Amino acid sequence: xxxxxxxxxxxxxxxxxxxxxxxxxxxxxxxxxxxxxxxxxxxxxxxxxxxxxxxxxxxxxxxxxxxxxxxxxxxxxxxxxxxxxxxxxxxxxxxxxxxxxxxxxxxxxxxxxxxxxxxxxxxxxxxxxxxxxxxxxxxxxxxxxxxxxxxxxxxxxxxxxxxxxxxxxxxxxxxxxxxxxxxxxxxxxxxxxxxxxxxxxxxxxxxxxxxxxxxxxxxxxxxxxxxxxxxxxxxxxxxxxxxxxxxxxxxxxxxxxxxxxxxxxxxxxxxxxxxxxxxxxxxxxxxxxxxxxxxxxxxxxxxxxxxxxxxxxxxxxxxxxxxxxxxxxxxxxxxxxxxxxxxxxxxxxxxxxxxx
Amino acid sequence: xxxxxxxxxxxxxxxxxxxxxxxxxxxxxxxxxxxxxxxxxxxxxxxxxxxxxxxxxxxxxxxxxxxxxxxxxxxxxxxxxxxxxxxxxxxxxxxxxxxxxxxxxxxxx
Ligand code: SF4
Ligand code: SF4
Numbered sequence: 095x096x097x098x099x100x101x102x103x104x105x106x107x108x109x110x111x112x113x114x115x116x117x118x119x120x121x122x123x124x125x126x127x128x129x130x131x132x133x134x135x136x137x138x139x140x141x142x143x144x145x146x147x148x149x150x151x152x153x154x155x156x157x158x159x160x161x162x163x164x165x166x167x168x169x170x171x172x173x174x175x176x177x178x179x180x181x182x183x184x185x186x187x188x189x190x191x192x193x194x195x196x197x198x199x200x201x202x203x204x205x206x207x208x209x210x211x212x213x214x215x216x217x218x219x220x221x222x223x224x225x226x227x228x229x230x231x232x233x234x235x236x237x238x239x240x241x242x243x244x245x246x247x248x249x250x251x252x253x254x255x256x257x258x259x260x261x262x263x264x265x266x267x268x269x270x271x272x273x274x275x276x277x278x279x280x281x282x283x284x285x286x287x288x289x290x291x292x293x294x295x296x297x298x299x300x301x302x303x304x305x306x307x308x309x310x311x312x313x314x315x316x317x318x319x320x321x322x323x324x325x326x327x328x329x330x331x332x333x334x335x336x337x338x339x340x341x342x343x344x345x346x347x348x349x350x351x352x353x354x355x356x357x358x359x360x361x362x363x364x365x366x367x368x369x370x371x372x373x374x375x376x377x378x379x380x381x382x383x384x385x386x387x388x389x390x391x392x393x394x395x396x397x398x399x400x401x402x403x404x405x406x407x408x409x410x411x412x413x414x415x416x417x418x419x420x421x422x423x424x425x426x427x428x429x430x431x432x433x434x435x436x437x438x439x440x441x442x443x444x445x446x447x448x449x450x
Numbered sequence: 451x452x453x454x455x456x457x458x459x460x461x462x463x464x465x466x467x468x469x470x471x472x473x474x475x476x477x478x479x480x481x482x483x484x485x486x487x488x489x490x491x492x493x494x495x496x497x498x499x500x501x502x503x504x505x506x507x508x509x510x511x512x513x514x515x516x517x518x519x520x521x522x523x524x525x526x527x528x529x530x531x532x533x534x535x536x537x538x539x540x541x542x543x544x545x546x547x548x549x550x551x552x553x554x555x556x557x558x559x
Contacts, residue, residue: 326455333458
């Protein structure tokens with residue numbers, strides 16, 4: 095296939111991203127999976143790019159996982175989302191920035207629904223007012239946090255201490271990416287590069303000097319799939335889907351997987367361990383796994399943040415081989431210590447997958 | 451190996467680039483009426499062999515055309531060559547000759 099024409103076509107998929115004054119909505123699960131990612135995003139925006147970001151402690155889950163698992167109804171989800179918009183409105187913000195791709199999909203879907211069905215919006219306004227006495231404005235701009243990082247990628251790269259270049263060979267690191275289905279699959283025009291040639295992550299990686307590989311299953315689901323994972327008996331569907339992606343990317347010998355969504359890094363990271371335990375199979379070099387980073391963690395790492403301060407010790411697949419390739423210095427002894435130097439316990443060493 | 455309470459499923463991806471499509475090409479060359487098949491399944495519905503085994507003409511020829519031929523020999527061995535499928539086929543596929551050509555290709559005659 096000649097992909098150049100297609101790439102040009104999908105290049106038309108661009109979007110408006112607000113310059114400043116963001117109302118940030120955290121993810122309900124990311125802080126458990128990769129607790130440093132959101133903190134790193136806020137640090138980059140506030141301290142490096144000097145942006146105004148409001149991180150409201152009153153906001154809640156968007157209910158996205160429960161909605162997609164058919165546990166809560168759309169009406170409930172819309173009312174919860176309306177409350178998030180009310181918090182934004184009360185604080186005087188109009189630019190809504192969710193940290194989670196599932197949330198981004200939920201907000202996009204609901205805003206689109208209200209645009210076409212104003213009577214549904216009216217009903218939700220009524221329900222929210224009745225329940226909480228709150229009113230809201232619909233955001234003027236909705237952008238996922240990866241959109242903001244993408245918008246300022248050149249500034250971030252300009253401030254960065256490292257590049258995605260192998261310090262020993264001088265060759266660009268080989269990167270594969272996964273944007274998360276709800277970023278552009280439902281509404282391709284809401285994602286940079288659309289659904290087929292998304293460049294929100296690949297563009298960032300290229301700005302850091304990497305070689306991005308368009309592996310065959312790049313557009314396939316990471317395997318999270320909500321009910322595929324939430325119900326234990328269904329987890330075979332989840333891991334099989336992730337396995338297909340690993341099989342597809344492994345021949346290209348990637349040094350790193352970059353991801354968007356809270357679910358994607360978790361599953362692409364943890365299922366590598368589970369597959370190694372179930373089948374003895376590993377996908378990285380020398381019996382190791384392929385390290386997985388979120389776009390915030392990658393940006394923070396490039397800016398020279400201490401890898402243990404941005405939570406990279408919480409990854410199932412150790413990141414040290416990647417750090418060594420980039421030339422990031424780290425203290426192995428500090429890996430499982432908190433900011434005060436107190437140890438918080440080491441994980442059990444896996445049987446099958448090489449950790450270093 | 452550890453048990454996690456669920457299984458990794460076998461991948462069902464059809465690898466057209468890697469699969470052997472030569473047998474399908476041979477059959478289609480010698481019985482081109484198979485090109486007319488619309489996958490309606492009437493053949494499988496009328497087949498006495500499919501009533502007593504997992505063999506089905508429609509499924510078998512579809513897999514063969516995709517190059518998924520691992521179980522083909524075992525599959526076509528079930529056919530009685532009774533010709534009921536020819537009678538019901540709305541597209542005039544000479545199904546019996548399709549089976550025959552497969553058996554020739556697999557040296558089963
Ligand atoms: S000829 Fe074979 S395939 Fe056709 S109906 Fe008879 S047994 Fe079934
Ligand atoms: S009856 Fe004829 S058209 Fe229908 S599936 Fe069988 S061979 Fe194909």
